[in-house]
Amino acid sequence: MTPHTLTVDAGVRELRAADHLLHALAAELALEEGWFGCTHLLRGDRPRVAVSLALPSSSLLRTAQERLTAAGEYEVTSGVPDRFGRAVIYPGVTSLTGTVTIAELLRRSAIDRVTVLGAVSPPDPHTRLVTRDHVRPQWQDDHLVLTTMPAAGATLVPFEVPDPTPCCANH
Known part of the structure; x- marks a missing residue:
């Protein structure tokens, strides 16, 4: 930074x-x-x-x-x-809409690395990421890292959801 x-x-x-x-x-x-x-x-x-x-x-x-x-x-x-x-x-955030591959995400934006919850190794560069138009990476050891999770159809989604349900919303 x-x-x-x-x-x-x-x-x-x-x-x-x-x-x-x-x-x-x-x-x-x-x-x-x-x-x-x-x-x-x-x-x-x-x-x-x-x-x-x-x-x-x-x-x-x-x-x-x-x-x-x-x-x-x-x-x-x-x-x-x-x-x-x-x-x-961050640089490139506006290009991260819809569905992109991990390789496209890394090429188009300032994001340095992508991780998958529970996975030991990084995702394949050809894996599709459904961005939900909400990509929020976090700084880790001076690198911008996006944490993702598996989703339907062998895709990934960012771990942070765009519209989280507030805690105790039904109480």
């Missing part, structure tokens, strides 16, 4: 809201392809989800930090809260 990073804490408590915040910040700052937007779970007295921006240049970082600080809506700090961010926006 680039050293040009900042964290934005808006007091968000859910991943979906943090995803929306990243997209809103991208639009507000007119950010184009080539940057990373990640979510980070912050624990402690006030659990919440912060977002980080990893930008391609120090001048873009300064501009983003100045504009976000001036807005007064967010707590903005330099760096990232941890090395395990969940990537929402």
Whole structure:
């Protein structure tokens, strides 16, 4: 990840809201392809989800930090809260729609590696991945890794589902 990073804490408590915040910040700052937007779970007295921006240049970082600080809506700090961010926006994410092969996913995006839950080895490059238009890899040892799980028809799907059922939804 680039050293040009900042964290934005808006007091968000859910991943979906943090995803929306990243997209809103991208639009507000007119950010184009080539940057990373990640979510980070912050624990402690006030659990919440912060977002980080990893930008391609120090001048873009300064501009983003100045504009976000001036807005007064967010707590903005330099760096990232941890090395395990969940990537929402990253190079190539917009090309990961529908069904793609693992080889296509790796070629089209910044994702470095794909793992399958319960498998010892990586999936065959020709294996099809049904993206559900929701591909959220996570940083692991400075590599962007997508965790998948087996699905119908010898395909894979990303482990994270786009519309999770909230805990205790039927209670």
